[in-house]
Amino acid sequence: MRALHDGHADALWRYALRxxxxxxxxxxxxxxxxxRAWRNPSILxxxxxxxxxxxxxxARNFAIDERRSARARWEIGSARVPEQxxxxxxxxxxxxxxxxxxxxxxxxxxxxxxxxAYFRGESIAELADALEVPPGTVRSRLHYGLRALRLAxxxxxxxxx
Numbered sequence: 001m002r003a004l005h006d007g008h009a010d011a012l013w014r015y016a017l018r019x020x021x022x023x024x025x026x027x028x029x030x031x032x033x034x035x036r037a038w039r040n041p042s043i044l045x046x047x048x049x050x051x052x053x054x055x056x057x058x059a060r061n062f063a064i065d066e067r068r069s070a071r072a073r074w075e076i077g078s079a080r081v082p083e084q085x086x087x088x089x090x091x092x093x094x095x096x097x098x099x100x101x102x103x104x105x106x107x108x109x110x111x112x113x114x115x116x117a118y119f120r121g122e123s124i125a126e127l128a129d130a131l132e133v134p135p136g137t138v139r140s141r142l143h144y145g146l147r148a149l150r151l152a153x154x155x156x157x158x159x160x161x
Contacts, residue, residue, distance in 0.1 A: 004044060005034055008055055015056060019063040029066070033058040102152035110145030113138055 009030055016026035033055050037043050043051050103111055112131070116122045124142075128135040 004037060004051060004055075007048070008052055009034065012055055012059055016059050016063060019060065020066075025063070025066060029059050029063050032062045098153065098156055098158055102149050102156060102158075105152045106145055106148050110141055110148055113141045114145045114149065117142060 012033060013026055013030045016029035017023060020026050020029065036058050037051070037055060043054050046054070103114065106114070113127055116127055116130070117124075122130070124135050124138050127138045131138065
């Protein structure tokens, strides 16, 4: 298969490019022809000339099929990329306000572990060392803090997404 690719891919691409006039489509044609050769290993056993003729026939037929397809009729090419849309930050801003408001309603020991674990990325062990409490206490505070945070968000009208 590698010998078939190395021996014919470049010339097959040039042939497909002449047929299609589109570099990307020509690459697709070559890829499809080689894929079909890989799926049909008996072609490789017929010899170089026969396999080359078969590859060119497959490339020609595939290029014709692509030109006749509905996708080719309805796609519109463009010389330049369309303008990129800008992300609207309104939802992100509103979400951060809701979370900040809900966090302000928590007990200080719950708030500190949630902020440091989820916003700063600190581990349970790091939190336990910094707060001078056992790791089990940090886990417990995270559990009850998240539960209280969920309740505070629900009270503010935020439902699970």
